[in-house]
Amino acid sequence: MTVVDRPASARPHSAAASRAHGGDAEDAPQRVLMKGNEAIAEAAVAAGCDAYFGYPITPQAELLEWMARRMPEEGRVFVQAESELAAINMALGASAAGARVLVSSSSPGISLMAEGMSYMAGSRLPVVLVNVMRGGPGLGSIGAAQGDYLQATKGHGHGDYRVPVLGPSSISEAIDLVREAFILAERYRTPVMILADGILGQAMEPVAPTFKTLAKRQPDWILDGADHREPRVLKSLHLRPEDLEAHDIELHEVYQQIAANEIRWAGERLEDADVLLVAYGTAARVARTAVERLRDEGVRAGLFRPITLWPFPAAALREAATGARVVMAVEMSAGQMVEDVRLALEGAAPVFHHGRMGGMVPSPDGVVDTMRRVLASSEEAAR
Amino acid sequence: MTAAEPVTEQEGRTIYRRPLLLSNPTSYCPGCGHGIVHRLLAEVLEEMGLGAKTILVGSVGCSVFAYDFLALDSVESPHGRAAAVATGVKRFRPDKVVFTYQGDGDLAAIGTAEIVHAAARGERFTVVFVNNGIYGMTGGQMAPTTLAGQKTTSSPRGRDVATQGYPLPVTEMLSLLPGVHYAARVSVADPGHVGKAKQALRRAFEVQLEDKGFSIVEVLSTCPVGWGLTPTEAMERLRDIVMEAYPVGTFVDRGRGIAPALPQPGAAHRSITEGF
Numbered sequence: 001m002t003v004v005d006r007p008a009s010a011r012p013h014s015a016a017a018s019r020a021h022g023g024d025a026e027d028a029p030q031r032v033l034m035k036g037n038e039a040i041a042e043a044a045v046a047a048g049c050d051a052y053f054g055y056p057i058t059p060q061a062e063l064l065e066w067m068a069r070r071m072p073e074e075g076r077v078f079v080q081a082e083s084e085l086a087a088i089n090m091a092l093g094a095s096a097a098g099a100r101v102l103v104s105s106s107s108p109g110i111s112l113m114a115e116g117m118s119y120m121a122g123s124r125l126p127v128v129l130v131n132v133m134r135g136g137p138g139l140g141s142i143g144a145a146q147g148d149y150l151q152a153t154k155g156h157g158h159g160d161y162r163v164p165v166l167g168p169s170s171i172s173e174a175i176d177l178v179r180e181a182f183i184l185a186e187r188y189r190t191p192v193m194i195l196a197d198g199i200l201g202q203a204m205e206p207v208a209p210t211f212k213t214l215a216k217r218q219p220d221w222i223l224d225g226a227d228h229r230e231p232r233v234l235k236s237l238h239l240r241p242e243d244l245e246a247h248d249i250e251l252h253e254v255y256q257q258i259a260a261n262e263i264r265w266a267g268e269r270l271e272d273a274d275v276l277l278v279a280y281g282t283a284a285r286v287a288r289t290a291v292e293r294l295r296d297e298g299v300r301a302g303l304f305r306p307i308t309l310w311p312f313p314a315a316a317l318r319e320a321a322t323g324a325r326v327v328m329a330v331e332m333s334a335g336q337m338v339e340d341v342r343l344a345l346e347g348a349a350p351v352f353h354h355g356r357m358g359g360m361v362p363s364p365d366g367v368v369d370t371m372r373r374v375l376a377s378s379e380e381a382a383r
Numbered sequence: 384m385t386a387a388e389p390v391t392e393q394e395g396r397t398i399y400r401r402p403l404l405l406s407n408p409t410s411y412c413p414g415c416g417h418g419i420v421h422r423l424l425a426e427v428l429e430e431m432g433l434g435a436k437t438i439l440v441g442s443v444g445c446s447v448f449a450y451d452f453l454a455l456d457s458v459e460s461p462h463g464r465a466a467a468v469a470t471g472v473k474r475f476r477p478d479k480v481v482f483t484y485q486g487d488g489d490l491a492a493i494g495t496a497e498i499v500h501a502a503a504r505g506e507r508f509t510v511v512f513v514n515n516g517i518y519g520m521t522g523g524q525m526a527p528t529t530l531a532g533q534k535t536t537s538s539p540r541g542r543d544v545a546t547q548g549y550p551l552p553v554t555e556m557l558s559l560l561p562g563v564h565y566a567a568r569v570s571v572a573d574p575g576h577v578g579k580a581k582q583a584l585r586r587a588f589e590v591q592l593e594d595k596g597f598s599i600v601e602v603l604s605t606c607p608v609g610w611g612l613t614p615t616e617a618m619e620r621l622r623d624i625v626m627e628a629y630p631v632g633t634f635v636d637r638g639r640g641i642a643p644a645l646p647q648p649g650a651a652h653r654s655i656t657e658g659f
Contacts, residue, residue: 050475051471051474051475053471077474077475079470079471079474079504081467081500082496082497082499082500083496085464085467085496085497086464086467086470086496086497086500087467089460089461089464089467089468089471089497090467090468090470090471090474091471092458092460092461092464092467092468092471093440093458093460093467093468093469093470093471093472093473093475094471094472094474094475095471096458096468096471096472097438097471097472097475097476097479098475098476099471099475101471115461115464116461116464119459119460119461123458123459223438223456223457223458223472223476224438224456224476224479225435225436225437225438225456225479225480226434226435226454226455226456227435227436228435231406231450231454231455231456231457232456232457233450233456233457233458233459234457234458234459235441235450235457235458235459236459237447237459
């Protein structure tokens with residue numbers, strides 16, 4: 001395994017390229033050690049990101065730093081903006097001009113970007129926005145947290161719109177989802193959010209450097225000057241209520257297509273599970289260990305892991321929970337995704353929650369303890 | 384033939400061709416200066432042959448529908464963010480001509496950070512800053528550029544500088560920045576000043592084509608409805624009072640050796656290789 005120091009002089013993807021020459025079966029897959037923030041950035045570079053705009057904030061700053069070096073190397077656009085407000089609006093302009101754009105921040109900065117996201121959703125402008133979540137509310141802490149789930153999946157900016165949200169649980173998965181996010185953003189002309197957290201951003205993991213390219217599209221809506229064609233206008237303003245309603249209906253038809261076609265989730269040990277943990281992102285790593293410990297104790301536990309947080313994999317979760325005695329959400333929050341779990345199950349199984357907040361991370365033992373108590377009380381109630 | 388050349392002359396009347404880039408009649412109030420500025424922009428871009436490669440970055444305020452009146456590729460901005468949006472457009476499409484069209488509420492209040500930093504970075508786009516000293520669209524409230532003592536719906540007893548501060552001379556402030564290659568203030572108060580306004584807009588787009596730095600033209604304009612005056616009275620106020628408070632002229636044209644006679648930041652923007 002190659003260890004890449006930060007800032008790296010060797011490129012992870014060049015390590016992959018050298019493997020391509022002599023790759024025979026006895027070579028163990030060459031892996032590199034990368035920080036999540038750096039891996040996400042490099043995945044975007046490989047996927048043909050044309051422009052990056054950002055502002056320093058912990059625990060996301062390495063993403064900005066990586067792009068500051070790599071984008072100019074590739075002859076692409078990098079601007080360190082004066083604020084997150086400016087960064088998202090630079091993204092708006094570049095996207096309108098046809099660029100494939102990445103923007104990243106962490107929770108407080110994401111709040112500032114809510115305005116621009118709403119305008120981009122209304123103007124049908126693709127962009128990929130990475131939120132490396134930290135503890136809140138307010139300035140909060142710089143520790144990893146999942147307290148922005150409701151903001152990401154239910155609202156963010158003002159108005160009647162939705163944004164696909166992808167929740168990677170490992171750095172390798174984050175690399176794949178960056179490319180997926182660009183595909184979704186351009187396929188549906190929408191902003192897409194990657195909801196990571198401070199641990200995913202800061203931790204180093206060995207990853208297979210499978211940074212994949214992504215072909216460029218030739219959209220017919222971009223602004224490049226009205227040369228021998230009618231001028232194009234990209235806007236969210238529709239002053240007449242009839243016009244705005246028609247526009248909003250169009251948006252919601254797109255969201256229905258996304259909900260019908262783009263749901264992603266993963267399951268572990270679900271076949272015989274009658275106790276179900278539901279978790280995404282870093283919390284899913286904790287839940288996975290808890291599942292193993294519960295299995296060691298003879299509890300038939302399984303893990304359901306949503307990858308698209310919006311659209312939430314409700315039907316798949318309902319099926320996975322068929323016959324379950326207990327369903328428990330594990331989150332680094334006071335209980336946000338658990339609301340979607342309850343909505344999905346519609347009372348089909350009792351739903352509980354185990355969470356830590358403020359930058360604290362649940363431990364597998366904590367999860368197992370809560371589950372033991374839940375199981376004991378439900379057995380008592382059954383008597 | 385340009386739009387500035389007469390098409391026909393009959394019975395003492397001279398009829399000029401409408402610029403091709405003016406697509407629809409405007410919906411501005413009688414006596415509002417926006418229509419004049421739109422026409423000047425249409426004439427300049429047409430005369431310079433730039434219409435097919437120009438992207439308009441709109442803003443929020445009375446001119447929010449500028450894209451309905453100018454036949455240009457256009458993108459809307461959130462209130463105050465036009466300079467950031469234009470940065471994104473121009474950085475990705477440096478071969479295009481990009482300009483923002485912003486009022487004084489948009490540029491000088493909510494968009495102050497965006498305009499200052501775009502100017503500081505020397506972004507290669509042009510800013511058309513229409514200053515009528517008031518929030519026209521929302522009902523005539525006080526703007527950062529409202530004159531001291533001026534009555535508005537949110538300064539009903541006149542702007543009191545002790546509590547509501549002084550008018551903000553944005554263009555003079557920006558002209559101190561090394562990234563700003565052209566900064567001028569013009570007016571639409573009378574035909575002579577309208578002609579000079581057109582020259583300034585042309586020069587600003589020339590500077591953009593030279594790829595040297597940021598260019599801004601502040602156009603002093605009217606808001607008869609917001610000012611509570613007739614169109615004629617509004618033009619007189621613009622000439623006699625507003626232009627007195629905001630002097631017109633070229634503050635910076637670095638390509639022609641005009642730079643502000645104000646202290647420049649010293650070592651701060653000199654390269655460390657120059658012997659720090």
